[in-house]
Amino acid sequence: MTSEFETYFQNIYSDRWTKLREALINPKSKYILKINQFAKNQDIQDNDNNFNLENKIPELKFCYQLTNTIAPPARKSANGLFNYYLMDLASILAIKSLDIKTTDVVLDMCAAPGGKTLCIVDDLFDENFFKKTDETIQLVANEFSNNRRMRLIRNLKNYIPIELINHKIKIKGADASKWCLIPDEQNKYDKILLDAPCSSEGHLLKQSFKQSFKQSFKQRSPIAEWKISRSKYLSKMQYSMLCSALSSLKIGGKIAYCTCSISPLENDLLIEKLVNDRRRKERFKILNISNQTDQSSSLTSIISSVAENTRYGKIFLPDYSGWGPLFIAVLERTI
Numbered sequence: 001m002t003s004e005f006e007t008y009f010q011n012i013y014s015d016r017w018t019k020l021r022e023a024l025i026n027p028k029s030k031y032i033l034k035i036n037q038f039a040k041n042q043d044i045q046d047n048d049n050n051f052n053l054e055n056k057i058p059e060l061k062f063c064y065q066l067t068n069t070i071a072p073p074a075r076k077s078a079n080g081l082f083n084y085y086l087m088d089l090a091s092i093l094a095i096k097s098l099d100i101k102t103t104d105v106v107l108d109m110c111a112a113p114g115g116k117t118l119c120i121v122d123d124l125f126d127e128n129f130f131k132k133t134d135e136t137i138q139l140v141a142n143e144f145s146n147n148r149r150m151r152l153i154r155n156l157k158n159y160i161p162i163e164l165i166n167h168k169i170k171i172k173g174a175d176a177s178k179w180c181l182i183p184d185e186q187n188k189y190d191k192i193l194l195d196a197p198c199s200s201e202g203h204l205l206k207q208s209f210k211q212s213f214k215q216s217f218k219q220r221s222p223i224a225e226w227k228i229s230r231s232k233y234l235s236k237m238q239y240s241m242l243c244s245a246l247s248s249l250k251i252g253g254k255i256a257y258c259t260c261s262i263s264p265l266e267n268d269l270l271i272e273k274l275v276n277d278r279r280r281k282e283r284f285k286i287l288n289i290s291n292q293t294d295q296s297s298s299l300t301s302i303i304s305s306v307a308e309n310t311r312y313g314k315i316f317l318p319d320y321s322g323w324g325p326l327f328i329a330v331l332e333r334t335i
């Protein structure tokens with residue numbers, strides 16, 4: 001019997017669904033190896049060939065593309081920080097779409113385990129932060145789940161100098177959907193990343209695929225359990241988070257809203273709901289991600305070559321470019 005999941009996504013993606021489904025279960029082995037600028041990395045920078053790095057990406061600082069290669073395990077460098085981390089290109093471009101400046105104050109609303117937080121840190125701080133004497137917090141990384149927040153802290157400590165964590169970064173554990181109710185958190189941030197909790201269908205498909213080999217008949221697979229009501233529930237929560245983010249942004253500030261869902265309910269239709277919301281539609285405009293002010297034209301062309309346009313943003317799908325899945329929409333607060 002065809003599951004509710006299959007019927008739903010077959011209707012949305014029609015002829016493309018079989019290929020997309022296969023690419024979600026068996027993604028191409030492609031990563032971006034991002035060198036940690038805070039580690040003492042002489043070994044990597046001097047001898048790229050040791051790492052089988054096929055492609056340095058000149059438009060993206062410290063980034064190399066690895067294809068069909070297993071990266072050697074990250075190592076602690078001389079100052080105790082790990083030398084690199086692996087990222088999906090779509091995640092790196094999501095952060096680039098915020099066009100972060102070193103003077104910005106940034107909120108990462110749903111931060112664990114922290115891959116995108118590290119990319120924010122990379123754009124927000126350079127080695128000059130050691131010379132700065134002010135102690136203004138420039139990055140707030142929030143995660144609601146206690147366990148995941150602990151993991152976030154561990155990851156940040158593995159990659160970021162402790163002085164920077166102590167003086168410039170604050171970790172919080174609030175509910176992102178109620179963020180704007182926290183005193184003094186309104187009109188405060190230049191940039192906000194809302195990488196929202198979502199249906200993660202790619203993850204569900206992989207789990208179900210693995211389970212099918214274990215032949216555990218007692219356990220129903222996540223795909224068999226899937227209901228559209230779950231995506232509807234999540235989209236309500238995502239909407240509250242997005243509205244909260246909008247109120248926490250300074251006028252002129254930007255939000256990157258992302259999910260790894262392939263469901264329009266959690267992506268374009270959510271942005272559409274905001275566009276049609278009488279109380280909020282005057283307060284923001286939607287930006288064209290390929291057209292961000294200071295982005296170099298080569299960066300713009302990378303985004304255009306790997307992402308597809310949606311009505312309000314971009315989507316990276318693995319059957320198209322081998323990256324993602326990730327949906328991104330960028331909003332700017334206008335009043």
Ligand SMILES: C[S@@+](CC[C@H](N)C(=O)[O-])C[C@H]1O[C@@H](n2cnc3c(N)ncnc32)[C@H](O)[C@@H]1O
Nearest residue numbers: 110111112113114115116144145175176195197
């Ligand atoms: C998509 S993941 C974030 C991934 C992260 N940005 C990264 O790149 O590593 C979404 C996160 O939101 C957290 N979360 C779920 N509900 C939340 C809430 N109400 N407020 C804040 N965080 C929440 C989840 O625990 C999860 O860690």
